[in-house]
Amino acid sequence: MTYTLITGASKGIGKSMAIECAKLGMNLILVARSMPLLEGLKQEITKDINIDVQLYAADLAKEGASAEVYEWCSRQKLSVDKLINNAGVNRFGSFDNLPLSEKKQVIQLNVNAVIEMTHYFLPDLLKQREAHILIVGSTSSFIPNPYMALYGSSKAFIYSFSRALRSELKRTNVSVSCLCPGPTKTDITSAAGMKEVDGWKANFEMSSESVARSGILGMLNKKAKIVPGFSNKLTVLLSYITPTGFLTDNAGALMKSMGK
Ligand SMILES: NC(=O)c1ccc[n+]([C@@H]2O[C@H](COP(=O)([O-])OP(=O)(O)OC[C@H]3O[C@@H](n4cnc5c(N)ncnc54)[C@H](OP(=O)(O)O)[C@@H]3O)[C@@H](O)[C@H]2O)c1
Numbered sequence: 001m002t003y004t005l006i007t008g009a010s011k012g013i014g015k016s017m018a019i020e021c022a023k024l025g026m027n028l029i030l031v032a033r034s035m036p037l038l039e040g041l042k043q044e045i046t047k048d049i050n051i052d053v054q055l056y057a058a059d060l061a062k063e064g065a066s067a068e069v070y071e072w073c074s075r076q077k078l079s080v081d082k083l084i085n086n087a088g089v090n091r092f093g094s095f096d097n098l099p100l101s102e103k104k105q106v107i108q109l110n111v112n113a114v115i116e117m118t119h120y121f122l123p124d125l126l127k128q129r130e131a132h133i134l135i136v137g138s139t140s141s142f143i144p145n146p147y148m149a150l151y152g153s154s155k156a157f158i159y160s161f162s163r164a165l166r167s168e169l170k171r172t173n174v175s176v177s178c179l180c181p182g183p184t185k186t187d188i189t190s191a192a193g194m195k196e197v198d199g200w201k202a203n204f205e206m207s208s209e210s211v212a213r214s215g216i217l218g219m220l221n222k223k224a225k226i227v228p229g230f231s232n233k234l235t236v237l238l239s240y241i242t243p244t245g246f247l248t249d250n251a252g253a254l255m256k257s258m259g260k
Pocket of ligand 1: 001007008010011012013014031032033035058059060061062086087088089109136137138180181182183184185186187188189190219220222
């Protein structure tokens with residue numbers, strides 16, 4: 001019996017991915033800080049679908065947390081064949097105003113936890129007949145983000161990491177994909193200290209369900225880069241052909257307008 005492990009599964013895109021994977025009959029290991037939310041999701045899923053769902057509460061921004069998740073899975077003899085590094089956090093504000101602790105939180109969760117989870121689980125994934133790693137980046141992976149400088153850089157880092165790792169693992173049983181959503185209707189925007197998306201910008205927001213569906217299908221089809229939705233595909237295309245200074249200044253003006 002094998003499992004799909006999803007970090008940040010208690011809400012948003014991670015929760016929708018858990019539901020999508022469950023519909024495809026995958027057994028699940030769901031990780032996030034909030035055990036009550038994970039328990040609610042387990043009940044919701046197992047009410048209708050006969051799969052095994054294991055829960056683990058962890059703050060992945062804490063030193064050593066990824067190792068603890070891996071050791072727990074090993075002790076429980078849970079064999080993971082799909083690793084979904086989804087948990088992420090954003091902090092809005094100019095670099096000089098953000099406290100160092102908040103800066104570190106973004107890097108610890110969005111970068112270090114992704115690297116550490118992949119480090120610990122990869123040897124076991126390589127022993128599976130077929131295995132997948134899905135890393136959740138962003139359209140910010142392609143565009144520097146003033147006022148969210150660390151968020152954008154963290155997503156650029158993990159996109160680059162996912163492509164390099166994919167290349168290293170090309171001749172193995174493990175495929176690596178990066179899901180790069182644009183604005184998606186979840187709690188992350190307000191938690192970051194930004195205004196809810198409204199007006200014309202709201203037209204570009206996707207639902208977490210459709211982003212999750214694209215991500216899981218893309219992962220199973222071994223796609224390198226998964227950009228859900230037409231406007232996000234256009235954004236990524238424009239990022240390739242627009243001069244970086246112009247692109248960054250305009251992204252900054254848009255970001256600034258979203259501050260509370
Ligand atoms: N929403 C968007 O517009 C958007 C766009 C592009 C990319 N993304 C990316 O998509 C991913 C999911 O974001 P989302 O929008 O679904 O956000 P969300 O609704 O805020 O969900 C974030 C998830 O991560 C978990 N999490 C947060 N901090 C954690 C920590 N320290 N340790 C363990 N788990 C933690 C949260 O659960 P707990 O609070 O229970 O720990 C939650 O399950 C992120 O990587 C984000 O960067 C989002």
